Amino acid sequence: MITVALPAGRMLEEAARALGLAGYDCPYDKDSRKLIFDGGNVRYLIARPSDVPVYVARGAADVGIVGKDGLSESGEQVYELMDLGFGRCRFVLAAPEDDVPALKEVLDAGGMLAKLRIATKFPSITRDYATGKVIRPEIIVLKGAVELAPAIGLADAIVDIVESGKTLAVNGLAIVEQISESSARLIANRSSYGIKAKPIADLMERMGASGRTGGGIR
């Protein structure tokens, strides 16, 4: 028996479908509020995406599915086994449209910005990014609606994930530069990676195979 932590929210249906395509019984019911359910030899937990790496690192789950963004932000020590190919999005630095040319000019020339107030839900990723790009970064951590911050003068720019960029555009923001890409990752607990090597290897093989054959579907 292995325990799999699944991310609640936008990626849950895709994760459940990917497991189904790989031949696992994942009886996820989107209308149910059950957070723990069984499917054959697999137990599933549904957790907030940012908590999935914590559940896995602490051994509450053997493996988990989480976006690369959440994984990087967590800083938890887990094995990152596979790129599952869904849940794709980009991390970007964005700013009010009028400010973008000046910011791009400095960054494209390899220079450093003197000061920048950056609003974000991802302080670790933002801190790593700002090192070497901004001499005096001020990171403002928000829980949501980050796009609002530049419009009301709370921040000069934001670091956030974007899929299409439409939300940025309707809030008068534009991308200064892309920081990194994110997609769903299969992660494993460091102990389980060895002690439960066989079922985890099977999971990887089956998800890898279904990803190749059903890549266009999921």
Next chain:
Amino acid sequence: MSEFLEGISCLLPPEAMLLRRLEARLAAVMEGLGFMEVRLPMVIDPAGPGSDEGTVESKIKFAAPDGSIAALRSDMTLQAARLSVRELASFARPLPIFYSGEVFRKARNKGASYLARQDMHMGAEVFSNSPSESGVMALTAAIDACKTVKSGLQLRIGDIALLDGLARTAGMDGRQLQSFKEALLSKDIYRASSALRAMGGENRAAKTILELMPANDAKVTTKLLDELAKDFSGTDLAVKAQDASGLVGKAIVLSGGKFAVAFELGLIRPLSYYSGLVFEAYAEGVGVPVLGGGQYDGLMRAIGSKESGSGFAMDLGVMLRLMEEGAV
């Protein structure tokens, strides 16, 4: 009770008593194998020979009364290694020593500041003129320490020299090798595997790394290492593969069937000074190793010694947790 530096705390009853019992039990294991106890100071000079190795960035530094910079120890291996070439230079070799105490490191950033990390360790080191002797003695002590854990333990053995040799044979240059090892250190198997696959399916050395990278059981490991020795017969790689196979076999015999032994070529330890044999032991459901260590001849050269050094540290915090669960 939280102290002024967040992350530093006291140990209360009954944990303090359990810790004393645990230390006594593990000390008896070490003494039974001929290891001699040493006590190492909490405050260290962060400069000097070998100080560029290991946990350099995570040291918690402060100004000493005379204006010089001092630091809390973040790792005791360098202290023990320095001891071996100074105060213990005249002791007979092989020299097996052990010690226990707390180490302090900067953990994750918290705003402009950082959280401190306080770990309780018991460590053992062996200094010898023979690399294989120091490695085997340290591994033997680690295995005996593993026997104090009752259930669900797995000892994983890796070999940095074999990994380096295979990676270079596969065609990696210095920069690619560093990036590959960084991926393994951060447990990013996806990135490490992608780098190997990009070298092509016909690349025998890259394919071997891919096969040996996960924690394979002894049967699979022996087969793969024997094939490797055969494919690269007459080379240094073949010798290293045979040595690794022999070491895994020895570990299985020494374990006496009390826990599982696996070989994981992708095992990279967080301290940069390991250069040969490396190992970690995991208890079921615990995401950090119960113990970990290996051979660090590079560190010995950095402090001006020609000897081989091998050792390991047990995480007493993890063992205490297992003890409370009745697994120790």
